[in-house]
Amino acid sequence: MNDPYVTVEQYQFLPEAQAVRMHLESCGVSAQLADAETVSTDWALGIAVGYIKLQVRQSQTGQATIVLDALRARRKERDEHPEDPSAPVRCLACNSPLDPDQPVCPDCGWSYTDAEEIDDTQESESDTPPVRAPDAEGVMGSLRALKPLFVLLLLIPILLGLLLLVFLAMASLFQGT
Numbered sequence: 195m196n197d198p199y200v201t202v203e204q205y206q207f208l209p210e211a212q213a214v215r216m217h218l219e220s221c222g223v224s225a226q227l228a229d230a231e232t233v234s235t236d237w238a239l240g241i242a243v244g245y246i247k248l249q250v251r252q253s254q255t256g257q258a259t260i261v262l263d264a265l266r267a268r269r270k271e272r273d274e275h276p277e278d279p280s281a282p283v284r285c286l287a288c289n290s291p292l293d294p295d296q297p298v299c300p301d302c303g304w305s306y307t308d309a310e311e312i313d314d315t316q317e318s319e320s321d322t323p324p325v326r327a328p329d330a331e332g333v334m335g336s337l338r339a340l341k342p343l344f345v346l347l348l349l350i351p352i353l354l355g356l357l358l359l360v361f362l363a364m365a366s367l368f369q370g371t
Contacts, residue, residue, distance in 0.1 A: 199226055199249035202258050208234050211246040217265065223258045224251050 205211035211227050218225040228247040233240040240246070250258040282291035287304035298305045 197251045201247040203248040204245040
């Protein structure tokens, strides 16, 4: 069974092409990108090769067209009706509304803030300890504290070399007399 890939769309930019390809694959459509490396290497070649081509199996062209039309419709809807800035903030995990100053979702417990900002009562409710990111200031402070040691380690060989040169110069002066 020979089912070749056919081009269904062209994209100027690789991230957009990859996002659409991944969306098609999540919908069960086998997809690939042609000339992506060429255009990524030198964007001026995009005109010559016809930009990045999104290709699907010929037997899945109809399904791909339906998915791509739905994507275009959603983009058009989003462009025509932008999101209301006064709309409530929503939890990224369960989509329930959150207060802007509420660090943890009351429905699912998901948090978009650092674990350090959550008060101790909420931490004690969790069975697993929170994963904490390394404190950048703490790491930099530790490195700054080690700076004199590094400088000393660099200066010791230089000072020993200078001391050796002075010793050899003095020895040659005393041997000459």
